[in-house]
Amino acid sequence: MSYTLPKALxxxxxxxxxxxxxxxxxxxxxxxxLISEExxxxxxxxxxxxxxxxxxxxxxxxxxxxxxxxxxxVVYFAERLGGYQSGDWVRIFDNVYFRKPVVASRLSYIAPxxxxxxxxxxxxxxxxxxxxxxxxxxxxxxxSFDLAYGDRRELVLxxxxxxxHEIEEFARRGAEFIQVDEPALSTRPYKEEAELLxxxxxxxxxxxxxKKIIHICFGRIEKILPYALEFPVDQIDLExxxxxxxxxxxxxxxxxxxELGYGVIDVHSTRIESVEEIKNDIYxxxxxxxxxxxKIYIDPDCxxxxxxxxxxxxxxxxxxxxxxxxxxxxxxx
Numbered sequence: 637m638s639y640t641l642p643k644a645l646x647x648x649x650x651x652x653x654x655x656x657x658x659x660x661x662x663x664x665x666x667x668x669x670l671i672s673e674e675x676x677x678x679x680x681x682x683x684x685x686x687x688x689x690x691x692x693x694x695x696x697x698x699x700x701x702x703x704x705x706x707x708x709x710v711v712y713f714a715e716r717l718g719g720y721q722s723g724d725w726v727r728i729f730d731n732v733y734f735r736k737p738v739v740a741s742r743l744s745y746i747a748p749x750x751x752x753x754x755x756x757x758x759x760x761x762x763x764x765x766x767x768x769x770x771x772x773x774x775x776x777x778x779x780s781f782d783l784a785y786g787d788r789r790e791l792v793l794x795x796x797x798x799x800x801h802e803i804e805e806f807a808r809r810g811a812e813f814i815q816v817d818e819p820a821l822s823t824r825p826y827k828e829e830a831e832l833l834x835x836x837x838x839x840x841x842x843x844x845x846x847k848k849i850i851h852i853c854f855g856r857i858e859k860i861l862p863y864a865l866e867f868p869v870d871q872i873d874l875e876x877x878x879x880x881x882x883x884x885x886x887x888x889x890x891x892x893x894x895e896l897g898y899g900v901i902d903v904h905s906t907r908i909e910s911v912e913e914i915k916n917d918i919y920x921x922x923x924x925x926x927x928x929x930x931k932i933y934i935d936p937d938c939x940x941x942x943x944x945x946x947x948x949x950x951x952x953x954x955x956x957x958x959x960x961x962x963x964x965x966x967x968x969x
Contacts, residue, residue, distance in 0.1 A: 639697075639763035641885050644929035644968045645918070645959045646697045648897070650873060651817065651850055652709075652939025653690070653702030654948055659683035663707050677752045680705045684753055685760050690949050695956035697811055698765045701757035703939065705750075709817060710779045711737055717798060718744030723781055738781045745795055745801040755809060767813045768806035772850070773799055774829075775837045778820035785788045789832055796836035800823045807844050815849040815873070816840065819938075822855025830863035832889050850871055851897065853938045858886040865890060873897025875937035877917065878904055897928050899937035900958075901951045906943060908950045914958035922962070929966060934959045 662679035665671045671679065687702030706712040708818040714720040714737035723738040750770055751837070758766045773795035777788065784789040784791045821833055851873040852864070864872055876883055878901045887896070900917045901909060909917075922929060928950055934955060963969045 639765070641697050641765070642959075642963060642968065644932065644966065646933050647695070647956050647959050648698035648767070648933050648935045649691065649696060649700050649952070650853075650897070650899075650935055650937075650939045651700045651703050651767065651815065652706070652898035652941035653687045653700070653704070654941055654943060654945040656683035656686055656702075656704060658686075658947070659704035659816045663705070670800050671916075677705065677756075681754060684757050688757050688760050688766075690945070691952070692762060692764065694949055694952040695960075696764075697953055698767055698933070699757070699761060699863050700767045700769060701753045703769065703941070705753050707733075710776055711735060713771055713776060713779065713799075716746065716749040716909045718742075718746050719784065736779065738782060739777075739784045739791065741784050743791075743798045745798045749802055751802070751805050751809065754806065754811070765812045767815050767849075768803075768811040768846075769815045769817060770802055771800060772816040772818040772833075773840070773851075774818050774833045775820040778823075792832055793839060796839040800840045803840055803844060807846055811846050813849060814841075814844065814846045815851055816850045816862055816869075819851075819853050821852050821860060822857050825856040825859035827860075829865055830860045830866075834863070834867050839869050845897075847871065849897065851938075853899070854878065858883060861886050861892075862890045865892065867896065869894065871895035871897055872932065873899075873933070873935065875899045877902045877909075878937050881917065881920055884920060884924060884926075887921075888924055891932060892926055895931040895933060896921075897933045897935050901936035901939045901940075901955055902942065903936050903940050906947050906968055908947060909954060911958045911961065914955055915962055918958060918962050922966075929963075929968065 666676045683704040684701045691699035719741045721738050721740045754768050777792045848869040849871040850869045853875040867915040
């Protein structure tokens with residue numbers, strides 16, 4: 637079964653989705669050492685299928701596996717790479733904590749980490765493209781303790797070389813969209829940090845033919861935007877809704893010319909944006925005449941994992957309806 641993407645305003649998701657009970661149970665069993673890695677991914681399949689069905693029912697064009705196997709975006713990969721060991725609990729924000737992993741020896745790639753879940757999601761996606769998504773090298777290093785390298789730049793670039801193996805696995809198996817998540821970059825919005833990430837992305841993406849995406853969210857993104865335009869990616873996915881679209885003037889100022897993942901859903905609020913509200917927000921960008929609609933991807937600000945499932949699905953449903961209506965009004969349908 638094939639699926640034809642719309643010519644403009646393609647709808648997508650950033651990645652994560654509310655954790656379903658089957659996934660929670662599988663994660664806990666693996667933590668206690670009751671199941672193997674292979675059994676773990678088998679147990680997560682029902683949750684992944686339910687997420688895919690939610691995305692399809694909402695009408696999303698480019699979907700994800702909902703990152704159902706990932707308790708945390710860094711720890712998941714750290715637990716599966718050579719060189720890491722478990723660390724202590726660290727507070728992220730509010731009452732949210734995670735066990736910050738430790739780079740204790742030289743990094744190494746052992747086996748595919750997120751590929752199994754992505755392949756299963758694709759097998760039940762009814763032809764829709766499924767994003768292949770990994771946490772990027774900058775964020776992996778920034779959210780880890782380093783006891784092995786002693787040089788942050790060296791560690792980021794080494795992490796990029798190791799993670800490239802995962803990207804090559806996705807590409808070899810036919811991934812059309814590969815996304816690297818780098819939320820940590822916005823916490824250090826400096827030219828030298830953006831240039832370090834650019835080097836890392838060049839290592840990861842060189843020669844990869846899939847559509848290459850980087851997702852950055854929340855923070856002083858406007859300070860790194862001119863440098864991000866030099867990243868070797870096809871698309872930059874950014875948060876807009878939560879910050880009341882304050883980034884829009886900067887897109888025009890810096891001559892944004894890549895594809896844009898345009899966040900129109902606030903993932904920190906349980907309020908369900910109306911179709912009309914989302915349409916108005918889409919037109920805010922279109923009326924500025926910065927990027928043609930063909931290069932705009934409509935999505936939430938970030939992953940929706942902290943929302944109740946029915947609210948997340950309702951938000952996506954209205955997002956898709958709004959994009960479809962704007963496409964019709966612009967003459968793309």
